[in-house]
Amino acid sequence: MLVKFWGVHGSLPRPGPSTLKYGGNTPCVEVRCGKNLIIFDAGSGIRELGEDMVRRRRVGEIHETNITGHIFFSHLHWDHVQGFPFFAPAFQNSNEFHLYAVRGLNSTIHRIMSDQMDQPNFPITLKDMGAALFFHDLNSGDTVTIDEVVVRAERVNHPGGCFGYRVESGEKIMIYASDTEIVEEIDPRVVEFARNADLLIHDGMFTPEQYHGIGDDFSRESWGHSTWEGAVRTAVAAAAKHLVIFHHGNDDATVQEIERKARERFPKTTAAYEGLEIEIY
Ligand SMILES: [Zn+2]
Ligand SMILES: [Zn+2]
Numbered sequence: 001m002l003v004k005f006w007g008v009h010g011s012l013p014r015p016g017p018s019t020l021k022y023g024g025n026t027p028c029v030e031v032r033c034g035k036n037l038i039i040f041d042a043g044s045g046i047r048e049l050g051e052d053m054v055r056r057r058r059v060g061e062i063h064e065t066n067i068t069g070h071i072f073f074s075h076l077h078w079d080h081v082q083g084f085p086f087f088a089p090a091f092q093n094s095n096e097f098h099l100y101a102v103r104g105l106n107s108t109i110h111r112i113m114s115d116q117m118d119q120p121n122f123p124i125t126l127k128d129m130g131a132a133l134f135f136h137d138l139n140s141g142d143t144v145t146i147d148e149v150v151v152r153a154e155r156v157n158h159p160g161g162c163f164g165y166r167v168e169s170g171e172k173i174m175i176y177a178s179d180t181e182i183v184e185e186i187d188p189r190v191v192e193f194a195r196n197a198d199l200l201i202h203d204g205m206f207t208p209e210q211y212h213g214i215g216d217d218f219s220r221e222s223w224g225h226s227t228w229e230g231a232v233r234t235a236v237a238a239a240a241k242h243l244v245i246f247h248h249g250n251d252d253a254t255v256q257e258i259e260r261k262a263r264e265r266f267p268k269t270t271a272a273y274e275g276l277e278i279e280i281y
Helices: 045-058 109-115 188-193 208-212 228-238 252-265
Strands: 002-007 028-033 036-040 068-072 096-102 132-138 143-146 149-156 162-169 172-177 199-203 243-246 269-271 277-279
Touching (some): 002 045, 028 045, 028 162, 036 149, 068 143, 096 109, 096 149, 096 162, 149 188, 162 188, 172 188, 188 228, 228 243, 228 252, 252 269
Parallel strands (some): 036 068, 096 132, 172 199, 199 243
Antiparallel strands (some): 002 028, 002 277, 028 036, 143 149, 149 162, 162 172
């Protein structure tokens, strides 16, 4: 299982000198399990992934003329969907993509994706994208089987509803848990869900001081995001082998400091950065 990070920042793209080290694109993670392509979230990072896929096909590194991909959305907040209209492979007629997201009370994945491209938001509609698109609304606990890969959705703590995903391929286990808030005690559902993961990708957007509003007089409590410290406690409790802190909300210097402090408590910690590749053997 090969995992590659294309967007690691949260809530809004943050390009510029303050994010050169970790990157300023919003969430997108590519997972390759054999020939299967699975993507988590379509934040602005998916544009880079799409351009890379088109390039690889042009130079013959991807041999298939028909690419089938599975895109799992943690939820449908804008930082997780905004890149999709710029995902070049979705304009190629021969390709096919399946889009999965949490079933909402008044929204479906199809409605949200088409609304964000309707007038006056965007010049091209979802229907103008050439690839065949299939939409799937999921409930918590649902599993999707793609050849030998099993992806399970589990509700996590985020305003409006959000999924974490557990990917199992043979003995290998990867968890994608972006956008989840640990209030005080770690979430036992997430711990159970992430049990024995080879790789745990977890929200660690804030420092504990930011979360409580110490120093700047505004608290981020109930915004739906965790501190790096909560991510570490979850990784320890779940006996995860490798923790990747994700959905950054800070500049490079602060993220680097977050990684340093996290490693004191959980040595196998990596702060996600654009271009990071992790192979799970
Ligand atoms: Zn987010
Ligand atoms: Zn969100």
